[in-house]
Amino acid sequence: MRNRLLILVVLLCAGSLSYGQHHPKVSPDLESRDPDAQVNVIIQYNQAVAQRHIDAVVRQGGRHQATLAVVNGAVYSVPAKALAGLADDPEIIYISPDRSLSAAGPPPGPPGPPSPPQLVLDYKLQAVNADLAQNAGWDGTGIGVAILDSGITDRPDFHLDPGPSRVVFSQNVIQGGPGADDQYGHGTHVAGIAGGNGEQSNGAYSGVAPNVNLINLLVLDKTGAGTDSTVIAAIELAIHLKWQFNIRVINLSLGRPVFESYTVDPLCQAVEAAWKAGIVVVVAAGNDGRNNTANTNGYGTISAPGNDPYVITVGAMKTEDTASRTDDRIASYSSKGPTLFDHVAKPDLVAPGNEIISVLGDGTLIAEYKANVIDKNYFVMSGTSMAAPMVSGAVALMLQQNPGLTPDQVKARLMKTANKSFPFSSIAIDPTSGLTYTSYYDLFTVGAGYLDVTAAMASADTANGTALSPVATYNAQNGVVSMNDIAGKNVIWGTNVIWGTNVIWGTNVIWGTNVIWGTNVIWGSGLLSGFNVIWGTNVIWGTGVPTGELSPVAIYGEN
Numbered sequence: 001m002r003n004r005l006l007i008l009v010v011l012l013c014a015g016s017l018s019y020g021q022h023h024p025k026v027s028p029d030l031e032s033r034d035p036d037a038q039v040n041v042i043i044q045y046n047q048a049v050a051q052r053h054i055d056a057v058v059r060q061g062g063r064h065q066a067t068l069a070v071v072n073g074a075v076y077s078v079p080a081k082a083l084a085g086l087a088d089d090p091e092i093i094y095i096s097p098d099r100s101l102s103a104a105g106p107p108p109g110p111p112g113p114p115s116p117p118q119l120v121l122d123y124k125l126q127a128v129n130a131d132l133a134q135n136a137g138w139d140g141t142g143i144g145v146a147i148l149d150s151g152i153t154d155r156p157d158f159h160l161d162p163g164p165s166r167v168v169f170s171q172n173v174i175q176g177g178p179g180a181d182d183q184y185g186h187g188t189h190v191a192g193i194a195g196g197n198g199e200q201s202n203g204a205y206s207g208v209a210p211n212v213n214l215i216n217l218l219v220l221d222k223t224g225a226g227t228d229s230t231v232i233a234a235i236e237l238a239i240h241l242k243w244q245f246n247i248r249v250i251n252l253s254l255g256r257p258v259f260e261s262y263t264v265d266p267l268c269q270a271v272e273a274a275w276k277a278g279i280v281v282v283v284a285a286g287n288d289g290r291n292n293t294a295n296t297n298g299y300g301t302i303s304a305p306g307n308d309p310y311v312i313t314v315g316a317m318k319t320e321d322t323a324s325r326t327d328d329r330i331a332s333y334s335s336k337g338p339t340l341f342d343h344v345a346k347p348d349l350v351a352p353g354n355e356i357i358s359v360l361g362d363g364t365l366i367a368e369y370k371a372n373v374i375d376k377n378y379f380v381m382s383g384t385s386m387a388a389p390m391v392s393g394a395v396a397l398m399l400q401q402n403p404g405l406t407p408d409q410v411k412a413r414l415m416k417t418a419n420k421s422f423p424f425s426s427i428a429i430d431p432t433s434g435l436t437y438t439s440y441y442d443l444f445t446v447g448a449g450y451l452d453v454t455a456a457m458a459s460a461d462t463a464n465g466t467a468l469s470p471v472a473t474y475n476a477q478n479g480v481v482s483m484n485d486i487a488g489k490n491v492i493w494g495t496n497v498i499w500g501t502n503v504i505w506g507t508n509v510i511w512g513t514n515v516i517w518g519t520n521v522i523w524g525s526g527l528l529s530g531f532n533v534i535w536g537t538n539v540i541w542g543t544g545v546p547t548g549e550l551s552p553v554a555i556y557g558e559n
Contacts, residue, residue: 023083023084023087023088025087025092025093025094025095026083026084026087026094026095027094027095027096027097027259027260028259028260029096029097029259030080030083030095030096030097033080034080035079035080035081036079036080036081037079037080038077038078038079038080039077039078039079039080039083039097040065040075040076040077040097040098040227040229041075041076041077041078041083041095041096041097041098042068042071042073042074042075042095042096042097042098042228042229042232042266043057043073043074043076043086043092043094043095044071044072044073044092044093044094044095044264044266044269045072045073045074045091045092045093046072046091046092046093047072047091048069048072049067049068049069049072049073049074053074053091054074056086056089057074057076057078057086060078060079060082060085060086061078061079061082062076062077062078062079062082062086063076063077063078064076065077065229066229066233068229068232068233068236068266068270069236070232070235070236070239070269070270070273070274071232071266071269071270071273072093073232073266075098075229083095093264094260094264094266096228096259096260096264096265096266097228098227098228098229099227099228099256099259099267100225100226100227100256101225101226101227101228101231101254101255101256101267101304102220102224102225102226102254102255102256103149103150103184103186103187103220103224103226103253103254103385121321122204122205122356122357123319123321123322123323123352124193124208124319124352124356124357124390125206125208126319126323126324126325127317127319127323127325127328127352127450128208128325128351128352128390128394128450128451128452128453129452129453129454129455130208130390130393130394130397130453130454132453132454133397133453133454133457134206134210136454138209138397138400138401138457139209139210139211139212139397139400140195140208140209140210140211140212140393140396140397140400141211141212141400142213142246142400143209143212143213143246143248143249143396143399143400144168144212144213144214144215144242144245144246144247144248144249145194145195145209145212145213145214145215145247145248145249145250145251145392145393145396146215146217146234146238146241146247146249146250146251146279147187147190147191147194147214147215147216147217147251147389148217148219148231148234148235148238148250148251148252148254149182149186149187149190149191149217149218149219149220149251149253149254150182150183150184150185150186150187150188150218150219150220150221150222150224150361150363151170151172151180151181151182151183151184151187151188151216151218151220151361152167152170152180152181152182152187152188152191152214152216152361153181153182153188153359153361153362154167154181155188155192155196155199155200155359155360155361155377156199156200157192157196157197157198157199157200157205157207157359157377158191158192158195158196158197158214158359159197159199160211161197161199166195166211166212166213166214167191167213167214167215167216168213168214168215168245169215169216169241169245170215170216170217170218171216171217171218171237172218173217173218173219173230173233173234173237174218174219174221174226174230180216180217180218181362182218182361182362182363183221183222183362183363183364184220184221184222184223184224184361184363184364184365185360185361185362185363185364185365185366185379186220186224186253186361186363186365186381186385187216187218187220187361188358188359188360188361188362189356189358189359189360189361189379189381189386190251190253190358190385190386190388190389191207191214191216191359191389192205192207192358192359192378193207193208193356193358193386193389193390193393194207194208194209194212194214194249194251194389194390194392194393194396195207195208195209195210195211195212195213195214195393195396196210196358196359197210197211198210200359200375200377200378201375201377201378205357205358205359205378207358207389207393208389208390208392208393208394208396208397208453209392209393209394209396209397209400212393212396213245213246215238215241215245215247217234217237217238219231219234219254220254222363222364223364224365226254228256228266228267231252231254231267231270232266232267232270235250235270235271235273235274236270236273238250238274238279239273239274239277239279242277242278242279247279248278248279248280248395248396248399249279249280249281249282249392249395249396249399250271250274250279250280250281250282251282251388251389251392252271252281252282252283252284252305252388253284253384253385253386253388253389254284254385255283255284255286255303255304255305255306256303256304257303257304258302258303258304258307258339258340258341259304260341261341261342262304262305262307262308262309262339262341262342262344263342265304265305265307265308267304267305268304268305268307268308270305271283271305271308271310271311272308272310275310275311275407276310278406278407279407280312280392280395280399280407280410280411281305281310281311281312281407282311282312282314282388282389282391282392282395283305283306283308283311283312283313283314283388284303284306284313284314284383284384284385284387284388285302285303285306285313285314285315285316285334285335285336285346285347285384285387286301286302286303286306286334286335286384287316287333287334287335287383287384287385288301288303288333288335289301289315289331289332289333289334289335289336289437289439289445290332290333290437298332298335298336299336299337299338299444300336300337300338300339300340301335301336302335302336302337302338302339302340302344302346302347303335306335306346306347307339307340307342307344307346308344309342309344309468309469309470309471309486310407310466310468312348312349312391312395312410312411312414313346313347313348313447313469314347314348314349314350314351314353314384314387314388314390314391314451315330315331315334315335315336315347315349315350315351315353315384315387315445315446315447316330316331316333316334316350316351316352316353316354316382316383316384316386316387317329317330317331317334317350317351317352317353317354317387317450318330318331318352318353318354318355318428318557318558319352319354319355321355325419325450326421328352328450329423329426329428329439330350330422330426330439330441330445330446331353331354331382331383331384331428331557331558332428332437332438332439332558333382333383333558334347334350334353334384334387334445335347335384336444336445337443337444337472338444338471338472342471343471343472343473344469344470344471344472344486345443345444345447345469345470345471345472345483346444346447346469347445347446347447348411348414348415348447348448348469349391349414349415349418349446349447349448349449349450349451350387350446350447350449350450350451351387351388351390351391351394351450351451352386352387352390353382353383353384353385353386353387353388353390354382354386354557354558355380355382355557356380356381356382356386357374357378357379357380358378358379358381358386359377359378359379360373360374360376360377360378360379361379366379380557382557382558390451391414391451394414394451394453394456395410395414397453397457398410398413398414398456398457401457405462407467408465408466408467408492409462409463409467411467412461412463412467412492412499412504413456413459413461414448414451414456415447415448415449415467415504415505416448416459416461416498416499416503416504417452417455417456417458417459418447418448418449418450418451418452418455418456419449419450419451419452419455420448420449420450420505420506422441422446422449422450423441424440424441425438425439425440425441426438426439426441427439428558428559429558429559430558430559431557431558431559437558443505444472447505448504448505448506449505449506461498461499463492463495463496463498463499464490464492465489465490465491465492465495466489466490466491466492467491467492467493468485468486468489468491469486470483470484470485470486470491470493470501471483471484471485471486483501
């Protein structure tokens with residue numbers, strides 16, 4: 001226990017170490033590229049991209065591929081040796097690779113069958129009281145939810161009863177046109193959690209907001225892979241289509257490792273642009289909570305763009321196959337904060353994500369995991385990719401009830417009303433390997449708590465300002481770890497009694513004596529000596545990110 005606590009403090013206590021000699025406006029992960037190789041990069045400027053910007057890159061042997069207006073950026077193919085010279089341009093803010101991201105990483109070992117009969121039961125709605133909201137007549141009517149994923153295969157669960165499809169717009173953003181059917185099997189499942197109506201199951205496997213309109217933006221290919229630039233282009237498209245389809249929510253059940261501060265990461269800047277345009281952005285936290293390659297026991301593994309303080313970042317809970325939420329537990333694979341480089345307190349909240357039943361799509365994922373098919377129409381998957389659309393559906397219900405809510409007010413209400421009753425710890429067993437994992441219920445694991453849809457809809461609290469997730473900071477002089485507002489901005493947290501820190505996160509989650517930030521731990525005499533030993537060796541403060549692939553969704557669950 002002591003080692004685990006010391007390692008977490010390391011995460012909170014330092015800023016990034018020097019990366020050595022490199023251009024400050026060129027991402028460090030570009031340094032190892034062959035100087036003569038062509039690399040696909042995203043260049044962000046301090047103003048809208050103009051022809052002179054493109055011409056300057058072309059003169060250095062580059063080729064313009066696409067403009068990303070939403071981040072004042074463009075995608076180029078450029079010789080690696082030209083990057084440092086280009087970065088000297090005072091109008092360039094940052095140059096980063098057009099990185100790969102993904103929606104799924106199958107677990108180690110061969111696919112195995114799920115464990116019936118538990119998987120034929122589905123308690124995701126009861127766990128968050130969404131069933132009560134639906135019984136009261138709320139179903140998301142009129143709200144548009146953009147699903148940026150591997151596409152949506154149109155199924156009866158996405159149609160009005162009777163009537164046309166509620167998938168009101170589809171575009172293959174990778175190829176720039178129609179043909180946005182799901183060829184992987186992930187996007188359809190995600191869409192069903194947010195907005196399926198359970199037509200093929202007599203309502204048994206309904207989503208959270210069963211009458212929302214779905215905007216299908218395909219950004220992941222048939223292997224579940226995509227790129228930053230494609231997702232950014234889709235976010236830009238969603239903003240453009242906002243008024244036409246009343247898009248109030250973007251769901252991102254995808255991600256990649258964090259390589260730099262969110263303030264220069266183009267993917268993070270894109271989700272911020274959507275947020276500021278009045279669209280709530282919900283992001284999966286990632287599935288790397290078991291990743292101990294950085295000796296942090298899974299802390300510091302939030303994936304991008306879930307590391308951005310604006311968005312709602314969601315971790316995964318297990319319903320334990322019961323309708324009661326009192327026995328629900330965190331999924332040990334759910335990624336934990338704080339975020340790399342910026343130390344933002346994430347996730348923001350948690351929702352059911354383990355062994356979730358939703359609409360069956362088509363594609364390679366389905367073909368590989370045939371044993372997860374339920375009743376020929378539904379499919380079982382686990383991961384924070386499944387937890388995120390639970391929150392997206394909840395947001396749609398909130399906005400149907402109160403269309404005037406801002407994204408920040410939505411986030412604040414969800415976090416304030418989230419259920420904060422958790423055990424001190426729990427143990428999970430991987431059904432494939434048999435390994436056990438211990439999870440602790442601190443704010444870097446469960447955030448502000450467990451999604452409660454009816455409580456959020458019952459809240460009438462409003463406040464001005466932003467709802468940025470706060471930063472965890474360490475005071476080396478007195479050994480205190482605390483949460484601060486970001487860059488002195490006027491944030492909602494702590495500005496008055498309603499939005500006080502203890503109300504949002506709960507005293508047991510932050511400062512309780514039986515959680516990770518217990519008073520004895522903060523003031524313990526052995527804290528600083530342990531910190532001094534570990535600080536210099538932890539890779540989080542080194543030149544890169546923890547090794548090991550981030551997996552924003554898991555196929556199977558855990559016991």
